[in-house]
Amino acid sequence: MRKSIENLGISEELRGYAWDRPPVEPINGVRVSVSDLNGFCPTRRDIYLKYVLKEKPQVNAYMLRGLACHKVIRETITALKKAVYSGCESGEEIIDNFYGDVSIPEKICGDIGVKPDYCIRLYRVLVIQAAAKVDEVLSKYPDADAENIVGLAFPPFMERKIDGSPVGLSKNLSLDVFTPHSIIMDFKTGVEKYEHMLSLTGYALALEADDETDINFGFVIYIRFGRSVQFVQKEFVVGDELRREFIEVRDEIAELIESGIDPGKPAQCPKYCSFSGVCNEGSC
Numbered sequence: 001m002r003k004s005i006e007n008l009g010i011s012e013e014l015r016g017y018a019w020d021r022p023p024v025e026p027i028n029g030v031r032v033s034v035s036d037l038n039g040f041c042p043t044r045r046d047i048y049l050k051y052v053l054k055e056k057p058q059v060n061a062y063m064l065r066g067l068a069c070h071k072v073i074r075e076t077i078t079a080l081k082k083a084v085y086s087g088c089e090s091g092e093e094i095i096d097n098f099y100g101d102v103s104i105p106e107k108i109c110g111d112i113g114v115k116p117d118y119c120i121r122l123y124r125v126l127v128i129q130a131a132a133k134v135d136e137v138l139s140k141y142p143d144a145d146a147e148n149i150v151g152l153a154f155p156p157f158m159e160r161k162i163d164g165s166p167v168g169l170s171k172n173l174s175l176d177v178f179t180p181h182s183i184i185m186d187f188k189t190g191v192e193k194y195e196h197m198l199s200l201t202g203y204a205l206a207l208e209a210d211d212e213t214d215i216n217f218g219f220v221i222y223i224r225f226g227r228s229v230q231f232v233q234k235e236f237v238v239g240d241e242l243r244r245e246f247i248e249v250r251d252e253i254a255e256l257i258e259s260g261i262d263p264g265k266p267a268q269c270p271k272y273c274s275f276s277g278v279c280n281e282g283s284c
C-alpha cells in the first residue's frame with residue numbers, strides 16, 4: 001500500500017485542509033452526514049425526504065443489528081483496555097475475565113431491542129483476538145507495562161469525533177477507528193458497496209481538515225456471521241479519483257437540498273429502503 005501511494009500521489013488541492021478553496025470548499029451552507037453518501041435511493045429522493053420534508057427513516061432490523069455491533073466493538077475494546085490498566089495483563093487473564101461474562105453484549109442488545117446471539121459471537125471473537133494480541137505483545141516485549149500493552153495491542157481511537165463542517169459534512173462525525181499511521185477504518189455489517197469507500201473518503205477529508213494532517217489509507221471492515229465470525233477487510237488508497245467522486249456526490253446532494261425540488265421516484269425501489277413506508281403509502 002505504501003508503495004502505491006508513492007506511485008499514485010495524492011493532489012494537495014484534494015486534501016481536506018484545502019477546504020477554503022475549490023474544489024474541496026463546500027458550494028453552499030448545506031452540511032450532510034456521511035451516511036447520506038451511501039444512501040439506497042437511485043434518484044436520491046431519500047435526501048429530499050430527510051432534509052426538505054424532514055421525514056424520519058424507518059429503522060429496520062438490519063440497521064439495529066449494525067448499531068448493536070458497533071456498540072459491542074466500542075464497549076468491548078474500552079472494557080478490555082480498562083482491564084489491562086487495572087492489572088489484567090495476560091491473554092489468559094483476559095479470557096478468564098471476559099469470555100464467559102457476556103453482560104456487555106447482552107446489555108447493549110437489550111437496550112437496542114435486538115436478539116443478542118450475533119453480538120455475543122462478535123464479543124467473544126473480540127475477546128479472543130485481544131487475548132492473542134496481548135500475548136503477542138508480551139512475547140515480543142516481556143517487560144511491557146500496561147500503557148505499552150494497551151498502545152500496542154488495541155486501536156488508539158474508537159469512535160473518533162470529527163468536525164466535518166469545513167468540507168461540507170456534519171459537525172459531529174464519528175469515525176469507527178483512527179490510527180496515528182494516517183489510516184482510518186469503518187466497520188460494516190451489511191453487503192459490500194462501492195459507496196462505503198466513498199463515505200470513508202469523506203471521513204478522510206474531514207480529518208485532514210480538522211487535524212491538518214494527511215490521511216492516505218482506508219479500511220472498510222465487513223463483519224460476516226457464518227460458521228465463524230469473520231472480518232473481511234477491504235483496503236484502499238484514498239486517492240484522487242475517490243476524492244473527486246466524493247466532492248461530486250457531496251455537491252450534488254448539497255444542490256438537491258438547496259433547490260428543495262423533489263427528484264421523483266426511481267423505476268424500481270431497492271428492497272430495504274428505510275423510506276419505503278413514506279414513498280409507497282401515499283404520504284408524499
Ligand code: SF4
Pocket residue numbers: 040041042043044045046049264265266268269270273274275276277279280
Ligand atoms: S422508497 Fe424508493 S423513492 Fe423513496 S427514498 Fe426509497 S428508494 Fe427512493
